[in-house]
Amino acid sequence: MRYPGSRQGRAAALPLLLCTLCIPVQAAPVTVLSVGDGDTLTLSEGGRKVTIRLACIDAPETAQTPYGAKARAALQSLTPAGTSVSIRGSKKDRYGRTVAEVFRAGTNVNLELVRRGEAFVYRKYLSGCDRNAYLSAEKSAESARLGIWSARGGITRPWDWRRGGISRTEGAQQPTAAPSSTRYRCRDIGSWAKAQELLRQGHRYLDGDGDGDGEACEILR
Numbered sequence: 001m002r003y004p005g006s007r008q009g010r011a012a013a014l015p016l017l018l019c020t021l022c023i024p025v026q027a028a029p030v031t032v033l034s035v036g037d038g039d040t041l042t043l044s045e046g047g048r049k050v051t052i053r054l055a056c057i058d059a060p061e062t063a064q065t066p067y068g069a070k071a072r073a074a075l076q077s078l079t080p081a082g083t084s085v086s087i088r089g090s091k092k093d094r095y096g097r098t099v100a101e102v103f104r105a106g107t108n109v110n111l112e113l114v115r116r117g118e119a120f121v122y123r124k125y126l127s128g129c130d131r132n133a134y135l136s137a138e139k140s141a142e143s144a145r146l147g148i149w150s151a152r153g154g155i156t157r158p159w160d161w162r163r164g165g166i167s168r169t170e171g172a173q174q175p176t177a178a179p180s181s182t183r184y185r186c187r188d189i190g191s192w193a194k195a196q197e198l199l200r201q202g203h204r205y206l207d208g209d210g211d212g213d214g215e216a217c218e219i220l221r
Contacts, residue, residue: 029084036192037062037215038071038119040097041079043087053097054110055089056129058158059119060148062196062215067118067148067155074118078109085109089128095218101129114138117146120157186217195220 030045038059043050059075060067079085079102089100102109110129113119115137126134142149184203189195195217199206206216 029086032079032081032083032085034081035072035076035079038068038075038113041075041102043085051095051097052087052102053093053095053099054113054119055091055099055101056122056126056134057110057114057119058122059113060155061158061161063199064155064158064161070147071113071118074113074116075109078107078112079104091128099125111137115141117141117144117149120148120154122159124159186219189217189220192217192220 030043030050033042033044033049035041036051039054039057041052041054043052054075059071062068062072083104085102085104087098087100087102089098091099093099101111110119111133114121114134121134121138141147142154148155184198184206186195186206189198195206196215199216203216
């Protein structure tokens with residue numbers, strides 16, 4: 001017989017303890033405050049704001065008209081402000097955002113955006129998600145020519161857009177509007193939405209943190 005306090009008992013209990021610690025825990029429900037773009041939203045958790053970057057997907061940038069706006073609208077419909085969601089994941093990206101899968105009413109929101117053709121699978125950062133499920137959902141959306149797949153081969157990938165890449169379907173640089181001569185500062189603009197509009201008008205310097213992610217004045221979120 002092994003007693004709990006004995007060396008043998010403690011040794012026997014150790015694997016069970018380690019196994020318990022390895023079980024992924026899904027966070028308690030939190031409340032949606034707002035949607036930033038097609039793969040970012042802000043939640044209220046215990047009275048504090050938490051910015052979530054949806055894991056394993058990459059939605060069109062706001063400037064990728066009209067797909068960026070459609071992706072944002074899709075995320076808003078799946079996670080309306082004031083509703084409760086659960087998140088799975090706790091990693092932080094370099095901007096301090098929590099990278100996670102979001103669930104509402106039994107639906108994996110990240111996966112649903114891919115299924116609807118509102119976002120691409122982000123293969124570079126697919127670890128931690130069900131790879132087969134995401135790739136299968138993307139393949140189905142492409143076959144049905146949904147959203148970002150309405151043109152053969154899909155629109156310019158967001159990661160290519162952020163680097164100023166070449167369109168996969170058009171073979172040309174995405175056009176950028178000529179900016180006005182006025183130079184704006186983030187602290188004077190007043191709102192995140194206005195900053196994105198100025199970015200679309202050609203004020204590329206507002207995406208001045210050096211990451212080229214196609215988002216202006218992230219401090220205004």
